[in-house]
Amino acid sequence: MSESRVMLVDGMALLFRGYYANAYGGYIRKTKDGLPTNAVYGFVKYLLDACRTFNPTHMICCWDMGSTTFRTDKFDGYKANRPAAPAELIPQFELVKEVVSGLNIRNVGLAGYEADDCIGTLSRQLGELMDVYVLTGDHDMLQLVDERVKVVIMKKGPSNYAVYDAAKLLEEKQLTAKQFIDLKGLVGDTSDNYPGVKGIGEKTATKLLVEYESIDGILANLDLLPKSVKTKIEADLDMLHLCRELATITCQVPLSCTPEECIWRPEQAKIAELFERLEFNSLVKEVSCTITAVS
Structure with a gap:
């Protein structure tokens, strides 16, 4: 075939x-x-x-x-x-x-x-x-x-x-196929009406994924992130995990x-x-x- x-x-x-x-x-x-x-x-x-x-x-x-x-x-x-x-x-x-x-x-x-x-x-x-x-x-x-x-x-x-x-x-896109799921988890999707992490845009999310590979990698290195980014992720942690599920x-x-x-x-x-x-x-x-x- x-x-x-x-x-x-x-x-x-x-x-x-x-x-x-x-x-x-x-x-x-x-x-x-x-x-x-x-x-x-x-x-x-x-x-x-x-x-x-x-x-x-x-x-x-x-x-x-x-x-x-x-x-x-x-x-x-x-x-x-x-x-x-x-x-x-x-x-x-x-x-x-x-x-x-x-x-x-x-x-x-x-x-x-x-x-x-x-x-x-x-x-x-x-x-x-x-x-x-x-x-x-x-x-x-x-x-x-x-x-x-x-x-x-x-x-x-x-x-x-x-x-x-x-x-x-x-x-x-600078990303692998699997990373696209985590991208949507971070930034959300306005057409599907789920928010992701408030204040995290595609540019920041892509940079994080290039550096830390995945949401799990980002969370394992929270203390290395800029304070403003760390604060945003910690404030929306439950939503981040939910949005990753919705995006998959x-x-x-x-x-x-x-x-x-x-x-x-x-x-x-x-x-x-x-x-x-x-x-x-x-x-x-x-x-x-x-x-x-x-x-």
Whole structure:
């Protein structure tokens, strides 16, 4: 399987990106029957572009399954700052999974866990057998980078990606994948609504991790830190440990997928029929070109 590679897709990241990229001036793409499709349309555009760029032989799309997870059990405020989804997006949550299935891509999600955790678990399982590409816009996923796992961060514009392996991570961020967990423990995450250590920013946190390697290393050397930094950490010690837990992607979700179960075998006729029903006529030719390019 040396030439095999699986692409693990962060479904919500692509769907939300697709929604906002295709809601110009308040215009929402809909079918003639009034079904909103702009997010799904954008999702498919992004997915096809990534397929042409990275040529996966296997594909899985992972999803969040509700707002309640083991992290909300640990911290009530986790993601509590997020606004409700736009009304036009809500019916597209199920529609996009139907489209993913229509593309012969497996949908994966498990109640109580986030898509990140499913991706982390599958990256470890399948990384023993093939190269793994994680497609996302979420820098939290950088903690998953290892010898066989690359994290592909989607940037603005088509075919614009930052592909992180261990070497690029160290060169650009000065940190290892594991240290990214401790970075989030120290600085928190405003989008996920956990605070980290009050008054510790990314620059200071990175400097501490470069010097002391981990949160445990920092705590073992508190007396060597500047007084102001030591005081801040000591004042938020419990929160520091909690935030490190919240930031950690679990790679032990009770799910599994064999390579045989996630081979990507797109059926052009089936996809064309689905796209015509959704009035994605401009994508029929694009998907045909993509299938030809990756086959």
